[in-house]
Amino acid sequence: MSNSVGMPGDITRRQMLRRIGLTALVAGPGAGLLSACATGGGSGTAATASAAPSAGGAVSAANPFGVAADAPLEVVIFKGGLGDSYATEVHEPLYKKAFPKATVKHVATQQIAQTLQPRFAGGDVPDMIANSGTDLMDNGALQQEGQLLELTELWDAPSIDDPAKKVRDTVAPGTVESGLIDGKPYLMNYVFSAYGLWYDSALFEKNGWTPPKTFEEFKAFCEKAKAAGITPFAYAGKNASYYAYWMILISAAKIEGNQLLVDIDNLADGVWKRDSVKQSAAAWAEIGKYMDKSFEGLIHTDVQTRQNQGKIALYPSGSWLENEQKSQTPKEFKYALTPTPSVTAADKLPFEAIRAAAGEAYIVPAKAKNPKGGLEYLRIMLSKEGARGFTEKSGNITVVTGAADGLDLSPGTASLSAAQTAAGSNIVTRSDFENWYKELETDLRKHTNALMFGRISADEFCEKMQKAADKTKADSSITKQNRTV
Amino acid sequence: MRHGRYRFIVGFLAAPVLLYVVFVISPYVQAFYIALTNWKGVSANPQFIGLENFSRLLDDEVFWAAVRHHGVLLLVMPLVTIVIALFFSFLLNLSGGQKGGQMSGIWGSKVYRVIFFLPQVLAVAIVGVLFQTIYRPDETGVINGLLGKVGIDPVGWLIDPNIALLAIIGVMVWQAVGFYVVLFSAGMSSIPKDVFEAAALDGAGRYTLFFKITLPLLWDTMQVAWVYLGIAAFDAFALVQVLSVDRGGPDNSTTVLPLEIWRTAFNFSKFGYASAMGVALFFMTITFAALTLRVTRRERIEF
Numbered sequence: 196m197s198n199s200v201g202m203p204g205d206i207t208r209r210q211m212l213r214r215i216g217l218t219a220l221v222a223g224p225g226a227g228l229l230s231a232c233a234t235g236g237g238s239g240t241a242a243t244a245s246a247a248p249s250a251g252g253a254v255s256a257a258n259p260f261g262v263a264a265d266a267p268l269e270v271v272i273f274k275g276g277l278g279d280s281y282a283t284e285v286h287e288p289l290y291k292k293a294f295p296k297a298t299v300k301h302v303a304t305q306q307i308a309q310t311l312q313p314r315f316a317g318g319d320v321p322d323m324i325a326n327s328g329t330d331l332m333d334n335g336a337l338q339q340e341g342q343l344l345e346l347t348e349l350w351d352a353p354s355i356d357d358p359a360k361k362v363r364d365t366v367a368p369g370t371v372e373s374g375l376i377d378g379k380p381y382l383m384n385y386v387f388s389a390y391g392l393w394y395d396s397a398l399f400e401k402n403g404w405t406p407p408k409t410f411e412e413f414k415a416f417c418e419k420a421k422a423a424g425i426t427p428f429a430y431a432g433k434n435a436s437y438y439a440y441w442m443i444l445i446s447a448a449k450i451e452g453n454q455l456l457v458d459i460d461n462l463a464d465g466v467w468k469r470d471s472v473k474q475s476a477a478a479w480a481e482i483g484k485y486m487d488k489s490f491e492g493l494i495h496t497d498v499q500t501r502q503n504q505g506k507i508a509l510y511p512s513g514s515w516l517e518n519e520q521k522s523q524t525p526k527e528f529k530y531a532l533t534p535t536p537s538v539t540a541a542d543k544l545p546f547e548a549i550r551a552a553a554g555e556a557y558i559v560p561a562k563a564k565n566p567k568g569g570l571e572y573l574r575i576m577l578s579k580e581g582a583r584g585f586t587e588k589s590g591n592i593t594v595v596t597g598a599a600d601g602l603d604l605s606p607g608t609a610s611l612s613a614a615q616t617a618a619g620s621n622i623v624t625r626s627d628f629e630n631w632y633k634e635l636e637t638d639l640r641k642h643t644n645a646l647m648f649g650r651i652s653a654d655e656f657c658e659k660m661q662k663a664a665d666k667t668k669a670d671s672s673i674t675k676q677n678r679t680v
Numbered sequence: 681m682r683h684g685r686y687r688f689i690v691g692f693l694a695a696p697v698l699l700y701v702v703f704v705i706s707p708y709v710q711a712f713y714i715a716l717t718n719w720k721g722v723s724a725n726p727q728f729i730g731l732e733n734f735s736r737l738l739d740d741e742v743f744w745a746a747v748r749h750h751g752v753l754l755l756v757m758p759l760v761t762i763v764i765a766l767f768f769s770f771l772l773n774l775s776g777g778q779k780g781g782q783m784s785g786i787w788g789s790k791v792y793r794v795i796f797f798l799p800q801v802l803a804v805a806i807v808g809v810l811f812q813t814i815y816r817p818d819e820t821g822v823i824n825g826l827l828g829k830v831g832i833d834p835v836g837w838l839i840d841p842n843i844a845l846l847a848i849i850g851v852m853v854w855q856a857v858g859f860y861v862v863l864f865s866a867g868m869s870s871i872p873k874d875v876f877e878a879a880a881l882d883g884a885g886r887y888t889l890f891f892k893i894t895l896p897l898l899w900d901t902m903q904v905a906w907v908y909l910g911i912a913a914f915d916a917f918a919l920v921q922v923l924s925v926d927r928g929g930p931d932n933s934t935t936v937l938p939l940e941i942w943r944t945a946f947n948f949s950k951f952g953y954a955s956a957m958g959v960a961l962f963f964m965t966i967t968f969a970a971l972t973l974r975v976t977r978r979e980r981i982e983f
Contacts, residue, residue: 328703432839433925489817491925492839633947650841672718672950 209337244541257293259317259352259574260567265296268568269321274303274327277386277589279556285584287577290568297568306330315342317421320560322569326382327555334556336375343381344559350380355578362577366594367615368622370553371679383573384553385585388514389532389584389611390429390441391549396531396606398505406509406533408546410478413536417485428482428509430485431498432644437629438481438511440643445535445550447475448623452543457638460627460678467660477653478538480646491648503528517607519659530607532614548621549614553594584614624680631676636664701960709960715955721945727953733956737885743957745932746940749845750914750964756846758909761853763900766858768796770890772861773868775877797858804855808922811851815923839925841933848919848934856912859903867901868894903976907969914965917942937961 240496245645254261268290272279287299301323304310308330314320315332319341326332329620337343344661348370350363363371374382394406414486420427427624430438466472490498502510503523510516517530524530537546543675557576559569575581582598585591592599592612596619599612629636639660644657667673715733719726737743772789785863799807814822815837824834837847871894879893917938921927927943928935937957 243685250683432930436926487818488836488839489834491930492817492836590801633949637943637947640929643925644929647837648930650931672720672953 210216213438219243220377230288245551256353258571260348260570262294262567262571263565264294265674266565266568267300268294268300268323268565268572269300269302269563270572271302271304271307271321271324273307273325273331273388274305275328277327277591278672279303280586281604285578285588286572286581289578289581289584290572293571293575294449294568303553315560318562320563320566322559322563323572324443324558325555326558328351331556334558336384337558337560338376338381344557344561344563344566344569344571346374346380346383346573349383349573349577350427352574354576355580365596366577367551367553368620369551369624370594372624373502373553374556380558382558384556385576385593386555386591387551387553387611387615389549389551389614390445390513391511391532391534391614393502393512393516393607394509394531394533395509396529396610397527398425398508399531404508406531407536409537409540410481413478413482416508417482421485425505426449426487426490426501426507427485428511429486429498429501429507430494430511430647431493432496432648435495436641436643436647438495439551439628439647440639442511442535443475443479443643443646444626445479445623447471448550448631449535449544449548450474450538452622456624456626457678459664460631462628462664462675465661467664468657471651472660473657474538476549476646476656480649480653480656483647484649486647488648491644496618499523509533512613514607517605518646530605532607534614534618544621546621547614547617547619548623549618549619550623550625551615552625604625627676627678632667632673634670634673635663635667652680711955711958711962713958714952717809717952718950719955720949721951728920728954732903733953734960737956737960742928742935743933743960746935747964749934749936752845752847753852753913753916754910756853756969757849757856757913758906760849761856761909762905764853765857765896765905766898766902767865767866768792768857769861769864770894773865774886774889774894774928774963785843786831793861796861799855802855805922807851807855808919811919811923812935813930815847831885838923838934839930840938841930844924844930844934848916849922850924852912856909860909863905864898864901867898871897891965899976903973906976907972910968910972912962914938914968 196674216538247304252258252263270282270287272282282303283301287301290299291297300321302310305328307324307326310331311320311324315337320501325333335603338426342367345676350361352362354360354362354365356365373384374380376382392406399405402419404416404419407416417427430436432439445458447469448471451469453471455466455471482494498507499516501522503520503525505528514532517524520530532549534547534549536594557573559566559573563569575587576593577595579595579598582593582595583602585593586599586602586604586608590605590608592604592608594614597616599608600616602609602612604612642651642656642659642663645651646653651659668675714726716728716730717726717727718732772785772793794819804937816822816824817836818834819825819828820836821836821837827833827835835843838844853963874894877891879889884892915938916936920934920936920939921942923931924934928939938961941954941957941961945951945955948954
């Protein structure tokens with residue numbers, strides 16, 4: 196999709212997250228594809244097949260959707276990196292417990308589209324789908340075809356753990372928004388990932404260091420680390436300069452609030468010259484001075500391996516890092532995440548705020564035989580018990596706030612979970628321009644390297660970026676997009 | 681008889697000409713048309729926008745940076761390659777004096793010939809990866825490691841905007857020299873040995889032999905080499921893509937047109953604009969080739 200040749204691991208991870216979460220918002224040009232194939236089969240059978248088998252159960256506090264107790268449920272799970280035991284051993288038994296009379300049919304596949312596209316065409320669809328993997332179905336296209344059930348009902352339903360709370364209030368902020376298509380919620384993005392500075396907590400403990408909370412502390416820390424012969428902060432300029440611009444944008448968003456990211460995506464006039472961007476760029480450029488110039492010529496795996504060897508203290512990345520480095524990481528190395536330090540005392544968002552995103556979409560087909568059961572299944576997934584079970588089985592934490600507390604997790608995941616709990620509702624949102632306006636993004640990479648390796652000042656950085664944004668805005672050949680939250 | 685001969689020739693030519701038209705000429709022609717549209721690579725019917733893409737080229741700073749780099753490449757790369765290749769092939773073929781009435785190279789020249797040619801058989805991508813390690817900017821790089829041993833600080837071969845392009849030119853020269861050594865060797869062996877003999881009898885040393893005999897008689901071959909190398913200087917895509925910081929960086933200091941064309945088309949989805957760059961590149965290459973052949977035209981010596 197967006198980033199191309201030559202960039203391994205993390206990109207595919209990013210691409211995947213985006214594919215699942217974000218691009219769903221903007222039904223892409225390929226949206227017509229599915230419908231073109233799907234129209235091949237006879238659609239006449241669909242109507243008869245989708246007739247509900249039983250009249251439906253009574254709506255009650257415990258059964259807010261009115262699921263028929265004896266209606267069978269079919270669940271299709273993408274069996275990829277997350278496995279499928281979280282479904283067979285956690286969520287499906289929980290559903291059975293709630294509806295003992297219902298049978299649950301479990302289908303695991305690595306090829307969601309190949310398995311399900313003919314079934315969608317024929318009108319014989321399952322009740323819940325984990326639509327993930329490289330062969331996922333295009334959610335935007337499905338929505339346009341009227342195949343997706345709107346999830347407003349789910350998000351407004353009472354939570355299983357605390358009926359006084361709506362489900363939407365038990366998940367990380369931004370989760371519901373990440374699943375919008377055409378302004379309405381259709382996707383339940385379940386897996387929580389976050390961006391920040393990663394470090395080896397064992398190394399920090401050994402040296403008696405704590406991760407810096409402000410940029411003054413950050414600079415003091417840099418001096419200490421330098422004295423200990425360790426590069427305090429580094430990223431790979433050759434192919435991962437976006438790791439650095441994420442940090443600059445996160446800091447800027449912490450200063451000004453998430454509206455800044457919205458305005459940047461909307462190419463608002465003068466947005467790159469705002470004080471928040473300038474302050475953030477200046478603060479990060481100061482940190483860049485502690486980086487050896489040679490890092491500009493290294494690729495991300497070089498730098499990540501050096502961190503594993505204890506030569507680099509803080510590394511900017513996302514929560515896939517621990518997994519990506521699994522084979523390189525020595526036993527005593529313990530990944531931990533710390534949020535980006537605060538730039539000013541007046542920052543809108545506190546130090547604990549992290550940039551986080553929900554990914555891995557779960558959907559309920561509109562023409563399912565037991566759509567209410569599908570919704571209930573999702574509600575079970577979003578319960579503390581369901582989410583905990585998912586984390587235990589798959590090693591990934593979910594959007595359900597605090598669900599993973601106290602679990603025996605890998606050090607990185609545990610730290611991610613702690614950071615999620617600490618952040619609470621202070622979540623830095625996303626940047627859509629990375630996908631929308633590749634030219635702007637390319638310029639940002641270029642100027643970020645120039646800034647971080649000391650060739651331009653923060654003012655020049657803002658100047659150049661504003662020019663690039665203006666150029667994109669004025670370019671009639673680029674289709675403009677818009678976001679409101 | 682005459683009729684039959686034409687049929688024979690046409691029979692042989694038809695297939696390659698057809699292939700050439702389908703796979704070379706027609707894409708070129710299409711590119712000229714696409715350059716006049718705002719095609720984004722997905723829609724079926726692009727809009728015709730006249731010369732807008734070309735006027736946009738005029739104030740595209742990345743495009744001009746790339747053009748400047750081609751200028752540098754064109755000046756430095758062929759010249760250095762030809763000088764080195766000439767020197768080596770002279771050493772390999774003619775500098776060893778006469779042996780049994782035959783001019784011969786210095787001792788061990790056969791081994792050197794293989795060594796020089798070796799880079800030529802490596803794929804560009806492999807060369808790129810190889811030089812990533814050689815040029816690595818810290819002390820783990822091959823060159824910087826050696827420099828470190830004699831107390832010189834690591835040099836940012838590919839990360840210093842002032843030398844990054846030269847570092848890449850170095851790789852191009854390293855890879856090309858072997859081929860031109862062979863080319864010039866072939867050229868030298870076709871020079872009749874009695875010319876050398878006569879010169880040697882008249883007391884010409886190696887220096888005179890080279891400048892007064894070899895060089896003038898090798899002019900045709902050098903002309904060919906110059907055109908080949910010049911066209912190669914308009915490419916450099918693969919090496920820049922693999923070696924440079926963030927593809928063409930730092931700060932556009934190594935970018936070349938093929939890279940920008942690729943990026944504009946496949947990253948930015950602006951196939952129309954990319955085609956306009958391609959058309960510009962086409963004219964630059966053609967102009968260069970025509971100019972070179974015209975300017976370097978000399979009286980041909982028949983032997």
